[in-house]
Amino acid sequence: MAIHKFAFPTTIHFGPGARRLVAENLKAAGCKRPLLVTDKGLAALPVMSEFRSLFPEFSLEVFSGIQGNPTASQARAGADAYRAHKADSVIGFGGGAALDVAKVVALMAVHPGDVLEYAWDHPKVRPIDKPLPHFVALPTTAGTGSEVGRSSVISEDDTHVKRIVFSAALLAKAVFADPELTLSLPANITAATGMDALTHNIESYLSPAYHPLCDGIALEGVRIVARALPLVHKNGKDIEARGDMLMGSMMGAIAFQKDLGAVHSCAHALSTVADLHHGLANALMIDHVMRFNLPAAEVKMKELARVAGATDLISFLSNLKREIGIPDRLGAVGLRKDQIPKLVDIAVADICHQTNPRPCTRQDFEQLFASAL
Numbered sequence: 001m002a003i004h005k006f007a008f009p010t011t012i013h014f015g016p017g018a019r020r021l022v023a024e025n026l027k028a029a030g031c032k033r034p035l036l037v038t039d040k041g042l043a044a045l046p047v048m049s050e051f052r053s054l055f056p057e058f059s060l061e062v063f064s065g066i067q068g069n070p071t072a073s074q075a076r077a078g079a080d081a082y083r084a085h086k087a088d089s090v091i092g093f094g095g096g097a098a099l100d101v102a103k104v105v106a107l108m109a110v111h112p113g114d115v116l117e118y119a120w121d122h123p124k125v126r127p128i129d130k131p132l133p134h135f136v137a138l139p140t141t142a143g144t145g146s147e148v149g150r151s152s153v154i155s156e157d158d159t160h161v162k163r164i165v166f167s168a169a170l171l172a173k174a175v176f177a178d179p180e181l182t183l184s185l186p187a188n189i190t191a192a193t194g195m196d197a198l199t200h201n202i203e204s205y206l207s208p209a210y211h212p213l214c215d216g217i218a219l220e221g222v223r224i225v226a227r228a229l230p231l232v233h234k235n236g237k238d239i240e241a242r243g244d245m246l247m248g249s250m251m252g253a254i255a256f257q258k259d260l261g262a263v264h265s266c267a268h269a270l271s272t273v274a275d276l277h278h279g280l281a282n283a284l285m286i287d288h289v290m291r292f293n294l295p296a297a298e299v300k301m302k303e304l305a306r307v308a309g310a311t312d313l314i315s316f317l318s319n320l321k322r323e324i325g326i327p328d329r330l331g332a333v334g335l336r337k338d339q340i341p342k343l344v345d346i347a348v349a350d351i352c353h354q355t356n357p358r359p360c361t362r363q364d365f366e367q368l369f370a371s372a373l
Contacts (some may be wrong), residue, residue, distance in 0.1 A: 008254060011174045014247070016239060018178040019138055021071030023055050024092065026172050029134045031089035034060045035082045037102035038093045039066040042140060047181065048147050050139075051093065061085040063105070067161075069271055069278070070097040075115045079108035082133075089134040092172070095193070096278065099137050100152040105168045106135045107152075115154060119163035121351075128167045137172040140181045142245035143193025143279045145200065145253025147175045158270045161346070177250065179242035187233055189277075191324040194229040194245055196279030199286050199318075199326045200252030201225065202304060202313075203261040206297050207355040214258035219307050221251035226308035226316070232351035233324045259355035263289045263346075266368060269346035270330075273339055283326045284333065287317040288372040289356075330373045340369045 003015035013021050027032055034055070042048055043064035052060060063081040066074050078101055082090070087109070092102030104115050110120070110130045117126045137147035146152075151166040185193075201221035204214055228244035235241070266289065267281035276284075294301060301313045310316035318328070327333060335343075344365045346355065353360045360368075363370055 008148070010171050012148070012177055013174065014177045015243070016178060016180045017044070017174040018050060019181060019360055022136060022138070022176055023058065025136060025219070026058065026089055026134070029089065029173070031134050032088050033061075034086060034089040034091050035078075035085055035087040036060055036062045036091045036093055037066070037078055037098055037105055037106065038062065038064050039095070039098045040064050040124060042094050042098070042296070045184070047094075047184065054161070056255060057355070061087065066098050066101050067158070068097070069155050069274065070101045070153065071157050072114070072116050073157050073358070075104045075108065075154055076100050076104035078102070079115075082109045087133070092135065092137040092147070093140065095139070096142035096146040099139065099152065101222045102137065103152040104154060104165055106132045107165065107170065109133055109151045115165070116156065116163055118165045119154070120161070128169045132169055135172050136174045136176065138176045138181060139180065139246065139249070140273035141185060141189065141193040142182055142242070142249040142304070143196035145197065145249040147172060147177065148250045149253045150257070155272070160275065162268050162272065177246045179212065179239055179243070179246050181237070182242045182246065183237055185236060187236065188325065190233050190236060191229075191326055192277050192279035192283060193249070194225060194279075194324070195283035195286065195321070195326060197245065197249040197252045198222065198225045198229065199282040200256045200260070201248070201262055202286070203318060204252070204255035205256045205304060206261060206357045207259040207294065207298055208357055209259045209355055211258040214255040217251050218255035221255060222304055223307040224248040224251070226320070229320065230323055260352040260358045261356035262292070262353040262368070264352035265347040265350035265360070266343075266365070268352070269343040269349050270335070272346050273342050274333070274335060276333065280326070280333070284330055285368070285372060287314050287321065288368055290314050290317060292360075292364065292368060295357050300357070330369070339371060340366060343369050352360065
């Protein structure tokens with residue numbers, strides 16, 4: 001596979017070995033002291049040692065204080081590490097959590113106050129009014145597409161409620177999408193992140209908002225992921241399928257600027273209450289929510305099924321989950337009936353379901369969680 005370069009709007013270097021172009025990019029931007037933001041697991045792996053070896057002419061420091069869902073305290077610690085290193089740039093290296101934290105590390109390196117004060121729904125939201133340091137992103141999972149996104153999802157440490165910092169200023173200056181960085185992903189993480197990418201594409205297409213550009217991207221994203229996810233789950237060393245999943249993931253993140261839906265509201269609740277991996281939470285709920293959506297989106301769901309190579313979207317999703325080892329029920333991952341009221345409270349308050357194709361009331365969420373249990 002060749003390395004392709006294109007912009008949408010972020011410049012994307014896509015293909016095996018793209019990671020080897022990062023040093024050249026930083027040098028061209030005049031950067032000498034990058035802070036590499038990653039998670040604890042990746043920091044200890046050979047892939048990190050290999051990547052660090054590509055920067056012999058730089059004073060590179062690593063911040064690896066990220067674990068699980070990204071939190072405000074992790075972002076604060078990363079910003080402290082940036083200042084302590086007297087850094088001039090940020091490299092985000094990892095899955096969605098690491099990339100989301102990397103974005104707000106760049107934000108807080110040059111802005112006052114606390115990171116949560118920049119969340120869009122803060123009562124006195126602070127403006128992002130200073131140029132951010134040079135920031136580049138390297139995804140090591142194919143799910144969130146955070147590398148091409150203009151938002152960062154950060155959880156409150158005490159309540160675990162997810163807050164969203166949203167601004168075009170957060171966009172990476174360049175993305176290096178290298179499928180070789182995803183070759184060591186375990187099958188279960190491949191499955192969960194892949195379902196996250198699929199959910200983004202499906203929900204953005206079903207949103208009633210008007211955005212034909214995103215609709216076209218979302219449909220092609222579904223086509224790519226539907227074909228590639230079973231292949232890469234079966235053979236994690238399939239570099240072409242790994243590349244397809246990275247592309248489908250980025251397409252989902254680009255498409256969902258149109259909006260998302262009730263699957264994400266349910267997933268945000270599940271991550272808050274049970275600390276579930278976001279992709280797994282989406283995967284657990286997607287077919288249940290699609291069954292609920294069917295009366296309001298029958299034509300669009302037929303089109304989604306067509307591009308996925310199936311005759312029925314809900315059956316396709318159920319069969320895909322079974323094939324890649326995703327449980328069909330919330331009970332299989334430890335959720336209990338007595339947690340449903342709290343799940344419903346969070347889902348109702350979440351903004352994503354406001355663009356669900358079928359309006360979703362509190363009673364609807366109660367039934368969705370109960371039927372999925």
